[in-house]
Amino acid sequence: MLIEQRLEKIKAIIEVERSATMAYLAEKLKVSKDTIRRDLIKLEDQNILRRTHGGAVSLDREAAIFNYQQRSKKHNQIKEQIAYKTAELIKNNCSIIFDSSTTVEAVIRKLHNKTIYAITNSLTHAILLAQFKKTEVAVLPGALHKEQLFLYGSETVKKIEHYHTDYTILGVFAISADGLFIHTEAEGLVKRQMIEQGDTVIAVADHTKLNTTGLFKVCDLNAIDVLITDQVPQQEFLTSLQNNNVNIITLD
Amino acid sequence: MLIEQRLEKIKAIIEVERSATMAYLAEKLKVSKDTIRRDLIKLEDQNILRRTHGGAVSLDREAAIFNYQQRSKKHNQIKEQIAYKTAELIKNNCSIIFDSSTTVEAVIRKLHNKTIYAITNSLTHAILLAQFKKTEVAVLPGALHKEQLFLYGSETVKKIEHYHTDYTILGVFAISADGLFIHTEAEGLVKRQMIEQGDTVIAVADHTKLNTTGLFKVCDLNAIDVLITDQVPQQEFLTSLQNNNVNIITLD
DNA sequence: CAATCTTTTGCAATCTTTTGCATTTTTTTG
DNA sequence: CAAAAAAATGCAAAAGATTGCAAAAGATTG
Known part of the structure; x- marks a missing residue:
């Protein structure tokens, strides 16, 4: 592989994932960490x-453009790990509905x-x-939420009915024995x-969302197939999840 | 094989794949790496x-970006003025369909x-x-064009039928006496x-788009209500526009 | 058409860049 | 502060670039 090709790949990975460790890049590109380090120096020189x-992180031009909210470093790491666990579950060559959530x-x-x-x-x-080469994207219609930039309303709901996918990946606002809430x-x-x-319905939630509720009930627990979170839930809630056949994946 | 043919092939490969190793080119073209190296020197001399x-990498991404910046700079002022004239036409408190165009x-x-x-x-x-406080936005459904970030396809078309608006504002790719083209x-x-x-259908176009055509005909001139451009069109085309009741607004 | 000249091509010898490893220095973290 | 992880540095092997050269193919010329 050409050096230029390797640099392009590193650029693409950093742009998408926003950060990467040298170990990860070295593994992915089949070269030593030293080489990756030298590559990163070149890319840093090019700004x-x-x-x-x-490792390295992206310069986050997007952040300025899209007004993402600031998130704490610790929280971010948990989120990253949950995301990693979730991605492991996803088979190649599939269709997925992605809910709007960070x-x-x-x-x-x-x-x-x-x-x-x-x-x-x-x-x-x-x-x-x-930005993904192998991905086809369909966007749902609807009214635009002007702060959070997602589409909603009856038009959105009606259109979703036309699809049938391998996975639905949901961000969780609140989840308890009574179900999923927002x-x-x-x-x-x-x-x-x-x-x-x-x-397969996959819900992703950090532990702060567990055992809480909200105004609007989205569904019962049995509608969820997999819950991915960072900490093992409290016994009572855990039992509810198990009774509803929710597959629980934690970070340990 | 003629040297010229080989050079053409190398050009084509680099253009499509954006980069190539000498080993790859040598294998593909059945000559030694040394020959490929000499070929690449020639092509490099020709820029x-x-x-x-x-190996070698293509320049045209860099070139394309440069050209694009040049182009947008040049047309920027004209574009701004056309935009200003167009905005003047729009009444307050109205519904508008916005076409995808810079x-x-x-x-x-x-x-x-x-x-x-x-x-x-x-x-x-x-x-x-x-970002506009007083604006409500509805997004159409459809397949996402991954470079230009607009939605298209039968889903998009079908959904547009459900709306009826005060204005449609169209960017023009090419317009002539025969109609609008893309x-x-x-x-x-x-x-x-x-x-x-x-x-009211408003088409916005700088003078470079006037009197040109394209592969696909979108509509006849009489479907356009207003054409906003920077220069008065040539007499013949102007007459066509007038015969089709197109209201022409220029910058002067 | 043959002798000569030019261009192209592959090969070998030498120089340069890249890469991975070992060692030392610096930074991070508990 | 000390242990662990990562960065910097120097070095040697491998891959690639350059140069020179000679054989082969083609062009030129008398």
Whole structure:
């Protein structure tokens, strides 16, 4: 492989995943960490990324453009790990409905070398997915949520019905023994329909979302096939999940 | 094989694949690496590619970006003025279908203090419109064009039928006495349906688009209500426009 | 048409760049 | 502060570039 080709690949990975460790890049590109380090120095000189201890991060031009909210470093890491676990579950060559959520976005960033037919109501997800060579993207219609840049409303729900996918990946706002919850009906109806259309429904949530509820109930626990989270839930809630045949995956 | 033929083949390969190793080219063209090396030196002298360790990479991405920047700079002022003239026409409190085009984007930027119900198939327009306080945005469904970030396909067309708006604002790829043209059918069908649904159809085009045609005919001139451009068209074309009741607005 | 000249091509010898490893220095983290 | 991880540095092997050369193919010329 040409050096230039390797540099292009590194650029692409950093752009999509926003960061990468040298070990990961070395493994992926089949060269030593030393070589990766030298490559990263070149790319840093070109102002394409910023080197960090053990890897590199993107310069995040997107962040300025899209007004992403700031997230704490610790929280981010958990999210990254949940995303990684989730991506491991996804078979190649499949169709996926992606719910609008920052955790789901982290999952998407891990999927860039899989062949996927993607359906989403999130403009930010759609733009991210558009960078993937092997991915086809369909965007749902609807009214645009002006802050969070997702589509919702009856048009959105109606259109989702036309699809049937291998997976639905949902970001969780609140989940308890009573089911999945969210704070607005508009979003809830969209999520509810997305759940209907996916063969395997995967919910991703950090532990702060566990055992909490919200205004609008999206569905019962038995509608969820897999819950991916960072900590093992409390016994009572865990039993509820097991009784509803929810497959639980934690980070340990 | 003639040397010229071999050089052409190398050019073609580099253009398509953006880079190639000498080993690959030598194998493909059945000559030694030394010969390939000499060929690459020739092509580098002609500024057709850039040689690297072990192969060569294409220049045209860099060149394309440069050209694009040049082009946008040059046309920027004209585009801005066309956009300004167009925005003047738009009444407050109206519904508008926005076609995907950079000139249309310039128009949108002039509309930020008007109350608008906006419909678009462009993700970039949608995100821009989302920043306007008084604007409501609906996004059309469809397959995502991964480079230009607009939605197209039968889903898009079908959905447009459900709307009826005060205006449709179209970016023009080519316009002549024979009508409005574009280079792909997929885009053309979307534009055609957008034209159907707007009470007033406004086409925006700088003078380079006038009196030219393209592969796919979108509509006849009489489907256009207003054409906004920078220079008065040539007499013959002007007469065609007038015969078809196209209102012509120029910068003077 | 034959002798000569030019161009192209592959090969060998030498120089340069790239890469991985070992060692030392620096940074991070508990 | 000390252990661990990562960065920097120097070095040697491998891959590639350059140069010179000679054989083969083609062009030129008398």
